[in-house]
Each structure stands twice: as structure tokens, then as C-alpha cells.
Amino acid sequence: MATLQNDSPEPGPTEMQQTDANAPGPNPGPVPARKGAGLGLWVRDLFVSAAASVLIITFLYQPVRVEGTSMLPRLEDRDRLFINKFVYHVAAIERGDVVVFHYPRDPEKSYIKRVIAVPGDRLWIDRGVVWLNGRALREGYVPEQYRDTRSMAELIVPPDCYFMMGDHRSISSDSREFGPVERALVYGKAVFIYWPAKDAGVVH
Numbered sequence: 001m002a003t004l005q006n007d008s009p010e011p012g013p014t015e016m017q018q019t020d021a022n023a024p025g026p027n028p029g030p031v032p033a034r035k036g037a038g039l040g041l042w043v044r045d046l047f048v049s050a051a052a053s054v055l056i057i058t059f060l061y062q063p064v065r066v067e068g069t070s071m072l073p074r075l076e077d078r079d080r081l082f083i084n085k086f087v088y089h090v091a092a093i094e095r096g097d098v099v100v101f102h103y104p105r106d107p108e109k110s111y112i113k114r115v116i117a118v119p120g121d122r123l124w125i126d127r128g129v130v131w132l133n134g135r136a137l138r139e140g141y142v143p144e145q146y147r148d149t150r151s152m153a154e155l156i157v158p159p160d161c162y163f164m165m166g167d168h169r170s171i172s173s174d175s176r177e178f179g180p181v182e183r184a185l186v187y188g189k190a191v192f193i194y195w196p197a198k199d200a201g202v203v204h
Contacts, residue, residue, distance in 0.1 A: 060086045062188060064100065064110075070166035070173065071098070071112060073143060074203065080195040081203065083188035093118065093162060093183070095132075098190040098203050101164070104178050112190060113164035113174050114141070117157045124154035125176070128169065141167050141204070152176055162186065 066079040075081070075098075083100050093099065095115055103109040117123045122133050127149045130137040148170040157163050161180035166172025175181065190203040 060084060061191075063194075064112075064188075066112060070168050070171055071114070072146065072168040074098075074141065074167060075112065075190075075193070076199060079193050079199050081193040082191055084191050085188045087189050088186060093186060093189075099162075099164070099186050100188040100190065101181050101186040104181060104185060107185070111164070111174075113166050113172070115162050116165045116175070117163035117180075119157050119159050119161060121157045121163070122154065123157065123163055125150060125152040127151055130165075142169060146170060150176065155180075160184075
């Protein structure tokens with residue numbers, strides 16, 4: 001979540017005059033006008049900050065709601081979170097990222113899963129244990145009670161595709177069923193849960 005800091009407007013320069021001792025005191029000047037100018041600057045800064053916030057949320061972040069339990073324990077049903085829609089225009093999708101993508105078999109639906117393998121990776125699953133490039137993958141995000149015993153034959157992830165899996169392995173519908181997901185279908189990275197408050201925090 002981006003935050004903006006409003007800088008308080010600085011007062012204008014103070015005008016000074018040289019006077020002799022017998023001259024009448026200086027005119028205090030149009031104090032109300034200076035206060036009005038300060039208020040105008042404050043309103044302007046507030047407007048600019050609000051507009052910037054709207055632009056950031058509109059073009060960089062999108063609020064979404066989780067439906068289902070395939071990403072337990074981190075993401076619960078009906079959790080609300082922000083996804084970053086811009087990050088993958090400037091950065092690569094990496095293993096371990098939690099991403100949102102259009103379901104390959106029905107692009108009108110969206111899925112949220114974890115990236116397990118990237119293009120060129122060699123992957124297979126042996127009774128629930130994921131093997132990646134010849135090594136058993138350590139998956140601390142999958143509690144023992146959410147594991148399963150399914151196996152899958154070896155595959156090489158094709159170019160511009162990603163192998164996705166849900167953290168709740170025993171119930172998740174993922175790349176084990178519908179295959180690797182094309183890069184063009186991925187449209188965001190899950191970054192922050194904002195509701196409910198008990199779940200609030202960065203998505204890992």
C-alpha cells in the first residue's frame with residue numbers, strides 16, 4: 001500500500017522595514033490574506049495527494065476478494081487483499097509468488113495460486129512431494145495437514161508458462177489438473193491483505 005506524505009506549507013517570507021525611533025509603529029499588514037494563502041496551499045496539497053492516491057490505486061493496485069479455501073492457511077475464504085497489477089510489467093514472475101490469473105479453461109474466472117515452477121524448470125511430484133530441477137522442494141507454506149499424496153509425471157515447463165499450485169494441496173484445483181498457465185493470463189501479484197483485520201499483512 002502506497003502512502004503519501006503531505007508536506008505542510010511553509011509561511012511566506014516576512015517583510016521587514018527600517019524605521020527611526022520616533023516613527024509610528026509598522027502596519028501589521030494583511031494577516032488575513034496570508035492566512036488565506038496558507039489555507040489555499042493546504043487545500044491544493046490535499047487535492048494533489050488525494051488525486052495521486054486515486055491514480056495509484058486505480059492503475060497499480062486492485063482490491064479483490066478471495067473465494068474458496070485452496071490457499072489456506074495464508075488466504076482464507078472472503079479475505080480482501082490488494083494485488084499489484086503493474087509489477088510484472090517491470091519485473092519477472094518468480095517462484096513462490098502468489099499471483100492472480102485468468103483460469104485457462106474459462107478466462108472470465110480468476111484464480112489465485114502460488115508459482116511453483118517457471119519456464120524451463122523440470123518438475124515432477126512423487127506422492128505429494130514436489131521435485132524441482134532434481135531437488136525436493138521445501139514448502140514451509142504447506143502445513144502437514146494440507147498435504148496430499150498425489151503424484152505427477154515429469155514435465156518441462158514450456159516457454160512463457162508457469163506451474164501454479166494452491167497451498168491447500170488436498171483440495172486445490174491447479175496446474176496439476178489444467179497444466180501450466182500462460183504468461184499472458186497472469187495479471188497481478190497478491191501483496192497485502194487488508195480485511196479482516198486479524199488476517200491483515202503482507203502476502204508471502
